[in-house]
Amino acid sequence: MKHVLASLFALLPSLAHADWPALDWRMTIQGDKPNCIACGPAEQAQFDADKPKYAAVREWTTREIREISDWMGSFGFPAPVLSADGPRLYVQNPSTYLSADKTFWPKTAGFYSKGPIFLNYEYFFNAATTAAVPFASDVLIENTDTLAHELFHGVQQATGFYASPEDWYREGMPAAVGIGWTGHKYTPYVFWAGNYTEPLHTPSDPYSRGEFFYFLGKDLGARDGIDYLVPLLAANPADGAHGLIWFDNGLAARGTRLSEAYPQFIANHATGPQNFGLPAGVGEIAPRPRVMAGDLSAADRRERNVAEVAADYSDVSPEFVGDWAMVEDKDRFYATVISIPEADRIEDLRLIVGTRVLPGKARFLAPMRAEPGRMRQPFNVRVSNVADAPATTAPQTYVLRAETAKIALVLPACVEPGKTLPIEVESPLDKADIDEILTFADLRASAGSIGPGPSFTAPSAAQTVKVRVTAPGLDGVGRTLEMGEIEVSANCMVQMKMRDVVATYTARDDFTEFSIPSEGVKMYLKPNDVAVREGGRWVPFPPGAKAMFLPKMSAMATGAMGGTLLDPVAGTGLEEFSMARMPPIYAERFSWGNLRHGLFDDGPPTRTRSPCADGTPGCAATAFVAQGVPVNVLFDKALRPTVLTFPEVTVTFAYGAFPIGRPPGW
Numbered sequence: 001m002k003h004v005l006a007s008l009f010a011l012l013p014s015l016a017h018a019d020w021p022a023l024d025w026r027m028t029i030q031g032d033k034p035n036c037i038a039c040g041p042a043e044q045a046q047f048d049a050d051k052p053k054y055a056a057v058r059e060w061t062t063r064e065i066r067e068i069s070d071w072m073g074s075f076g077f078p079a080p081v082l083s084a085d086g087p088r089l090y091v092q093n094p095s096t097y098l099s100a101d102k103t104f105w106p107k108t109a110g111f112y113s114k115g116p117i118f119l120n121y122e123y124f125f126n127a128a129t130t131a132a133v134p135f136a137s138d139v140l141i142e143n144t145d146t147l148a149h150e151l152f153h154g155v156q157q158a159t160g161f162y163a164s165p166e167d168w169y170r171e172g173m174p175a176a177v178g179i180g181w182t183g184h185k186y187t188p189y190v191f192w193a194g195n196y197t198e199p200l201h202t203p204s205d206p207y208s209r210g211e212f213f214y215f216l217g218k219d220l221g222a223r224d225g226i227d228y229l230v231p232l233l234a235a236n237p238a239d240g241a242h243g244l245i246w247f248d249n250g251l252a253a254r255g256t257r258l259s260e261a262y263p264q265f266i267a268n269h270a271t272g273p274q275n276f277g278l279p280a281g282v283g284e285i286a287p288r289p290r291v292m293a294g295d296l297s298a299a300d301r302r303e304r305n306v307a308e309v310a311a312d313y314s315d316v317s318p319e320f321v322g323d324w325a326m327v328e329d330k331d332r333f334y335a336t337v338i339s340i341p342e343a344d345r346i347e348d349l350r351l352i353v354g355t356r357v358l359p360g361k362a363r364f365l366a367p368m369r370a371e372p373g374r375m376r377q378p379f380n381v382r383v384s385n386v387a388d389a390p391a392t393t394a395p396q397t398y399v400l401r402a403e404t405a406k407i408a409l410v411l412p413a414c415v416e417p418g419k420t421l422p423i424e425v426e427s428p429l430d431k432a433d434i435d436e437i438l439t440f441a442d443l444r445a446s447a448g449s450i451g452p453g454p455s456f457t458a459p460s461a462a463q464t465v466k467v468r469v470t471a472p473g474l475d476g477v478g479r480t481l482e483m484g485e486i487e488v489s490a491n492c493m494v495q496m497k498m499r500d501v502v503a504t505y506t507a508r509d510d511f512t513e514f515s516i517p518s519e520g521v522k523m524y525l526k527p528n529d530v531a532v533r534e535g536g537r538w539v540p541f542p543p544g545a546k547a548m549f550l551p552k553m554s555a556m557a558t559g560a561m562g563g564t565l566l567d568p569v570a571g572t573g574l575e576e577f578s579m580a581r582m583p584p585i586y587a588e589r590f591s592w593g594n595l596r597h598g599l600f601d602d603g604p605p606t607r608t609r610s611p612c613a614d615g616t617p618g619c620a621a622t623a624f625v626a627q628g629v630p631v632n633v634l635f636d637k638a639l640r641p642t643v644l645t646f647p648e649v650t651v652t653f654a655y656g657a658f659p660i661g662r663p664p665g666w
Helices: 041-073 121-126 137-159 172-185 206-219 229-234 244-252 258-269 431-440 543-549 552-561 579-589
Strands: 026-029 088-092 117-120 290-292 297-306 310-316 319-321 333-343 349-353 356-359 363-369 379-385 396-406 408-410 420-422 424-426 449-451 455-457 463-472 478-488 493-498 501-506 511-516 521-526 529-534 537-539 608-610 619-626 629-635 641-645 650-656
Touching: 041 137, 041 172, 137 172, 137 229, 172 206, 172 229, 206 258, 229 244, 244 258, 258 310, 258 349, 258 356, 258 379, 290 297, 297 310, 297 379, 310 396, 333 349, 333 379, 333 431, 333 463, 349 363, 356 363, 363 379, 363 431, 379 396, 493 579, 501 579, 511 579, 521 579, 529 543, 579 641, 579 650
Parallel strands: 026 088, 088 117, 290 319, 363 463
Antiparallel strands: 297 396, 310 379, 333 363, 333 396, 349 356, 349 379, 408 424, 420 455, 449 455, 463 478, 493 501, 493 650, 501 511, 511 521, 521 529, 529 537, 608 619, 619 629, 629 641, 641 650
16 A cells, blocks of 8 residues: 555645644546546446546545644644645556556555655545445555555655655654554554564564554553654654664653663564564474473473564463372462573563563563463563664574472461461572562462461461462463461470470470370470479479579480481571470471481482371371481471481371470469
């Protein structure tokens, strides 16, 4: 329609702007006579049949071009220089585009330096109907877009702007104005979709840059998407850099730069493969991690290229394979991480996923529910390449990486009402990534609250609390995953048995009862107090005796357990050993959440599935050698130790409510 084989110029008349004369647009139909030149019988018959349509077409076209003139003038564009004949519309009939002076394609229109706009006979008459509105809706939009497009070429001519040789803005700006006009009066319609793998300034089809100019203007808040073009026309685009410096400076006046506006445009408007020269629904080869049931993580990476001032598109989706039928919710919580680990000039890149624009060095994270297959709608990943000084942008190679990693929560089995305990997280991801994923996944509890760390603060009443997250499945629909339960109880006690000693700790009162049933002796230890009951009576403890006795407790416990294993993982930051809290300290130090950080004589420990202490399935175990001592640990379902086996002693743990005594005044 607007492909011209002669010079195309634009014209901006407006009654609303002081520089614009009152323009009386008239239509002239070339060849409007009974015998059209060089027409065969069929063309002559069609020409004669079209004559009744002329009046309606003349009326609509003349009225439309006058409205467009007024609309354009309202923006403050400069007025065109008109020929002595004034503004005219010429419609070319088939005989005319066979004549020697001007030749057009069947869908061609044009503005000439003498002032007239030439329109295509085929579209303006052959496609007309006899209805009150002379065109079907799609033809009407195309024809009114044509009028606005060609009219704007006159605006460029009036400023001398058209002398610049860069077609991306010489044709892109009028194309944007055509979209702006159809959006103003009818509905915005894009006739040429852009291909953004091509550099912005050297597209194979310059008309397609109308989409860019228009939607960028909408993003900037420009009226009808085009008022930001007014100061651009006043500046000289011949900057020796294909107009990139000129355009970047124009955007600076709107409070942004091309390095910011371009990736945001891609995020908002270039959202699928069709915007990158690919068939709809067909993405480029991209990273595709394959995750087997039970895997902690899987990763894939691909080397890709992106042109200067352009963007690259690829679909990214993990693939979950294997048998997931019996996998519990808590083992289906994964995260996909997309990143650019390597690039020639990563500072020029932006990682775009969906509508999010991230710096090239950033990582995109999204929670996922694992289930067999691939995503129905993959992550549409785009990487834009625009330097802060756009003219210095160079093509580059980069690596796109995707990792899908499991996130397992180790919940405290029991928490006293109102108390706060940490939630352990097992994942190959680092803490910053985990924190972001848990925020996206809305980690929450049915009662009490989830805090930073993450941590759980129990409610004031005893109850069973469910912990949940939300993660989308492969269909993109969010699913609630049950991550486990936490018992809130005043009887969160830890009991530890070793040889003849039974040590029972109560968190509510923060003391431990040490009992030797065979001897009928019980000792009670607080961090700052001690009491003994023997033979059914409380043994008096003078204050001075307590002060001497308490410091010896840690040494006694160390000797009893073999002190080298009091803290099997060096540097974990656990509290200094206190015999008054011996059961929970040992339970914590030999929990999987602590042991998994260890580096022992035989390397880092591994966790295997194992029957529980009572023979039921669903527990775990590990074995390691620490300072020459072999250790075996059996865990419960919350990964707390239940049986701790050394070469010469076995220690058992139990958790819940146990009857213990209470010294007077405690």
